[in-house]
Amino acid sequence: MKKNILILKQICKCIQKKTVLNQFYMNIQNGEIVNLIGMEDSGKEDVFSILFGQEKIDSGEIVFNRRSYTQMSQRIVEHAGGIFFINNDEPMVAELSVAENLYIVEKMNYFKRSVSRKKMETQAQFVFAKFGIDIAPGKKVGELNAFEQRILRVLRAYVKRAKLIVINDLMDDYLWQRMDKIIRILNQIKEEGTSILWINSYPDKITEIADKTYVIRQGKNVTTFYKGEYEKEKILNCMTGSANTAEKDLKHSLKNTYAFEVRDLSNFYISSTTFGCRSGEILGIYDVQNKFSRELRRTLLGRRFYNGSIRIGGKEYQAEQEYGAVRSGLGIIDGSKYQDHIFEELTILENIELPIYKKNARKRMFVNSRVTEYIRQKEYEFLDLKKRNIQDKAIGLTKGEAMRLIFHRWLWVNPKAICCFQPFLRLDVESREFLYRIFLEFAHKGTGVIISSANVADLTPICDRIIEIDGNKIKESVEKSYFPDMFQN
Template sequence: MELLKMEHIKKSFFGVTVLDDVSLAVNSGEIHALLGENGAGKSTLMNILSGVYSRDEGKVIIDGNELPNGSIAASEAAGVAFVHQELNIFNDLLVYENLFLGKEKAGALGHLHKKTMIETARGLFDELGIDIDPMKKAGELDTGRKQLLEIAKALLGNARLIILDEPTTALNRGQIEHLFRIIRTLKEKGTSFIFISHKMPETFEIADRYTVLRNAHFIISGIISETNPEQVTRYMVGEKYSNEDVYERRSLGEDFLDVKNISGKGFRNVSFRMKKGEIVGFTGLQGAGCSEIMQTIFGSLPLESGRVQLGGRMLESGSIHMAMKNGIGMVCANRKENSVLPDMTLLENMYISRHAIDQKNWYISKKKEEESFAGYEHTLNIKINSSDDLITSLSGGNQQKVILARWLYTNASLLLLDNPTQGIDVGAKEEIYRLILHLAQTGKTIIVNTLEIPELKKIADRCLIFYHGELRADLTHEEIDEEKVMLYATGAIPGQASGSEEKNV
C-alpha cells in the first residue's frame, strides 16, 4: 500500500532551480533508497517532505491526505521523521532526557514524571534490542548508539516514515549490521524508510526499491533486485562528463613526498608517494577521510601512526607551524570559516602566514609587501581595486586566489588544496585549474581534494580514491573515468589500490 506520494515537485533558490518536476513514491513497510550525486537534489526533496522548505509547485501526499506547504508540525503529525547525518544529540543531557526532549511527560503542575520516562525509554530500547542505559550521559555514547537513539526518538514520536541521511558514514561494520537489523525489524512492523546513501553495497543490502535524481531531475525508480550497482551508477552519472581537457602532461621531478602507513582521525594505513611537480587528486564520498589526511599532513590533526617525509625530512606530527616552516601550505575547504580574515585587507591576508614563520624579519615593510602582492596579482590574475580593500569585497574566486597567494608567498613547495573550487563560478574554476597546472609546471607538488570527478580529469596526474578511510584505488590520468571512480568511491567494487609504491617509482 502506498504511504507517500510526492508529485511534480519544483523548487528554486534565488532563481536557481534545484528540483524540477521530481516525483517520489514510498510504500508502507518499504525501505526506499534515494540516490544521486552531490547536488542532485536529494536533501532539498527531503527538506520539503519534512516541512523545512516550502515547495514552489507540486504535492506531498501521505495516506491520501495532502500536507500543507512548509509545515514541520504537519509533517511530524503525519508521521515523518528526519534523522540527519549531523545528529541532533545534546551531549550534556542524559539519554532519556534527549529521548523526551520536547515530549516530556509531566503532571498538571509541570512536575516531570522522570521515573515514567526512564521506564518508557528502557522498554523502547529493549523492544529494539538496543543496549543503552537511559541514565547515561548522551555524550558518552559511541556514534552507532547515538544513531540508534535518534531512531528511537523518531519512534517515540510515532514516526511511520523515517528519513535516514547517510546513516552509516561514521559507523563500523558491526554497528552497521546492528542498525540494519533494527531497520528490518521495524520494516516488518510496517515502518517505512527513505535511505540516502552513496555506499552501493549497503544500499543493495538493505533497500527494496530505489529512485535516482540527477541535476535536479527525476531519472528512474525501480526494484533494487532488478538492477545492479554499475547500472545505478550510470543513472547517477549520466552523460554529463566533458572530454574537454586543460590537462597537459609534464616531466616530473624526483621523489618528494613519501607517506607510509599513516593512520589518524577518519583514515587508516594509508601509503602513497609523489614526485616533485606532480598533481595528485584525492576523492571519495563524505566520510572517506580525504580532508582528514590533508589536515594531518598539515599538522592540524594528530598523526596516530606511520610517517610522512617531505624532501627526505621527517615531518613533525601535530604542528601547523612546523609544517609551514617545512614548506607546506593548505587552502582549507571552508574558505569563509578557515581561511579568509574578513577584517583584514587583501595585502594583510596575503602576508600574514609569511610573517608568522619568518623569525628573522619582524618588521613589515608595506612598500615591499605591496610589490610582492602586485606580482601575485598579475600572476594569478586577481581582479581588485586596491590592495587596501577588505578581502570580503572580492568574489569567491578572487578570494581563493588571494589565499593561494598567501601560501605561494611562504614559498610552500607542497600545496594541499581542499575543495579549492568550492563556491566558485564556472569561469573562475577554469582559471583555478590553469593556475594549478602552471604551479605544478614550476615545480610545486600539489594534492587536490575534490568530489567533482571532471575536475580531476582536468588537472590530476593521478587519482587516489578513498572509501571509508581506506585507499581503494590509485588511477593514472588515463584511467580517471567518472563511472569507474564512482564505483570505487561507493564500494560498488572493492578495488585494490596498487599504490604509488608501484606506480610512482
C-alpha cells in the same frame, strides 16, 4: 496490504527564478526503504527542505498518510506524529542522558504523564535490547561517539511511532564499518511498517538494498530502480547524464625519492609503524575503523606526542602546529571539514590566493597583479564552479564547491606531500571525479599524495599502492596490479 504513506505529485519549485524541481514525483509505501539519490544541486536537498517545512512548493501536491498538503509551509506532518527528520546538523542535548534524549528532548511526553528517569531508562534498555544496541541508557549523550549518536537519532524516531523517517546525507567515516548494523536496524524498523527515505549523493549499501531508488537530476526524475535492479554504473550514469569516467585507468610517473616517510612511528594508539610515499605516487590508506588515520592526522598536526621520525622531502619534520606543516611542505586536508576552512568575508579568488600572497608580493607589500591575473585565468579553466564567479564572496558554498577551493589553494602552494583524510566523504560522483583529476595534477607535479578512506572503492581507481590497516598497525601493502584479487569493491 501495502498503502501509500507519502506521495509527491508533480512538484514544481523555483528559487530566485531558477527551477530547482520540475514535475518531480515520488511514491513511498508503508514498510519500504526508498533511496533518493542525486548530485549536489540536483534537487534532492530541495525535496528535503520542502518536507522539512523550510520551503513551500509552487505547484503540485504532497499527500502524507492520506492527508493532502499543497503548501508545505510548516512541519505539520512531523508535529502530527508522522515524519521525522535526521541529518548531520540535528542537535542532541549533550548534558542529558541517552534515555532523556530518546523520550523528552523535544518536550513531547509520549507517556501522557510525568515519567521518572528510572522508568525512561528501563524502557530505553528494552528498546536497545530489541535492536541489539549496547548503549547505557543513563550515559550522557556527550560521551557517545558519532555512530552511537546517529543510532540514537534513528531510535528516537522509532519510539515516537514514526510513519516515515527521512535520513539525509548521514554517511561518514564512522558508518562505513558499521553499515551492516545500520541496515539491520533499518530493516527491523521497516518490518514494523515504518518507511525510510534515505537521501544521498553517491551509491552506498543502502542503495543496494533499497526497495526503490529514485534518481534525480536537474530537478527532474531520471529513472527509478527497483529492488534487484541495482547496478552502480547505471545509477552513476543516470546521475551525471553521461558515462562515468572515474574507473578509467589513470597513469602518471613515480619518482625514486620519498616525499613523505614515517619511521618507527608510535604513540598511545599507533604501534611502531614505518611506511613512505614517493614523489609523484598516489598512496591509499585503507582504514575501515578510521582510528589509525585519525591518530595519524592528529600526530601530523602536533596534537599527539609520538616516538619515531617523520620526514618530508627527505628532511626531518617536527609536528607542532598546522602552520609548521605548511612551512615544511606538508598539506593536511580533512574531508569532513571542507567548509570550515573557507573565509566567507573574502572572495573565492582571495581564498585560493591566500597561501601564495607572500610569494606573490613585491617587497612583501604589493601584490603582483600579473601573477594574480594568471591565477584567475587558470581557475576559470579548471575550478569548474559552474554557478559562481570567482570574484564573488565565498558565502554559502556547498561541500563540493568548498572542496574544489581547498584543493586549488593547495595546488598553488605546490607541497612536497599532501595527506587527505576521508576526502570523498558525502561527495557526489561529479565531485569525486574532480578529486581524481586534481590528485593526478598533484602527482604530475611530483607531490606525494596520501589518501585515507574507510571505503576501499574510493581508493582503487586512482592509487598506485594501498596500505591496508588492521587496528593500530599496517596489515599489508598492495600494489595496483593486485587490487582486483585483494579488494572486492
